[in-house]
Amino acid sequence: MDQLPDFRPDLDAAQSWVTDLISAVRPAQLDAPTPCAEYDVRGLLQHISALPAKIAAVATGGNPRELPSQVAIDEDGVGQRYGEEAGAALGAWADDTLLSTTVTAPWGPAPGAAALGGFVMETVTHGWDLAVATGQDPEADPALVAKARAIGEHALAEAPRGPGMPFGVPVEAPVGAGPTTQLAAFLGRSWDRA
Numbered sequence: 517m518d519q520l521p522d523f524r525p526d527l528d529a530a531q532s533w534v535t536d537l538i539s540a541v542r543p544a545q546l547d548a549p550t551p552c553a554e555y556d557v558r559g560l561l562q563h564i565s566a567l568p569a570k571i572a573a574v575a576t577g578g579n580p581r582e583l584p585s586q587v588a589i590d591e592d593g594v595g596q597r598y599g600e601e602a603g604a605a606l607g608a609w610a611d612d613t614l615l616s617t618t619v620t621a622p623w624g625p626a627p628g629a630a631a632l633g634g635f636v637m638e639t640v641t642h643g644w645d646l647a648v649a650t651g652q653d654p655e656a657d658p659a660l661v662a663k664a665r666a667i668g669e670h671a672l673a674e675a676p677r678g679p680g681m682p683f684g685v686p687v688e689a690p691v692g693a694g695p696t697t698q699l700a701a702f703l704g705r706s707w708d709r710a
Contacts, residue, residue, distance in 0.1 A: 520629035539595030
């Protein structure tokens with residue numbers, strides 16, 4: 517049997533990147549639109565802030581689908597709070613055996629490693645959403661993005677995509693787009709800043 521990948525360092529890197537992005541959001545940007553049509557910046561922050569509880573729940577035998585997709589945030593300290601909660605959630609994955617344990621991922625039963633991979637992809641993608649919506653650099657570390665892209669290509673190879681699905685059909689990335697923007701386009705994201 518092939519050894520399952522350990523995405524814990526990648527999730528740590530993704531969460532650190534997103535913590536910095538969140539911390540740079542200005543109050544005047546909270547009502548701005550994002551590439552996630554259902555969320556403005558405030559709603560996206562509430563959604564991102566719900567992820568640590570889901571990540572921890574998967575590690576501790578809970579069902580992340582029973583948790584809210586958005587949580588209330590303290591707009592003055594949302595970056596610091598997210599960073600603390602994200603770190604605690606990652607700490608719930610300290611036991612190496614969790615990587616090969618069947619857990620309840622957001623999409624159903626899966627090895628812990630696969631569940632973590634899904635959270636890496638989601639965290640990086642929502643980081644891109646937040647960055648472009650708030651005028652920040654939307655490019656994460658290319659090595660991290662390469663892993664998130666590989667996770668996405670594997671996970672979505674047979675998955676239905678489009679309206680009503682978690683991911684849209686791939687769109688064409690802008691000319692000269694970096695790897696994070698290319699990942700977003702692969703996941704069906706587009707963004708017209710005009």
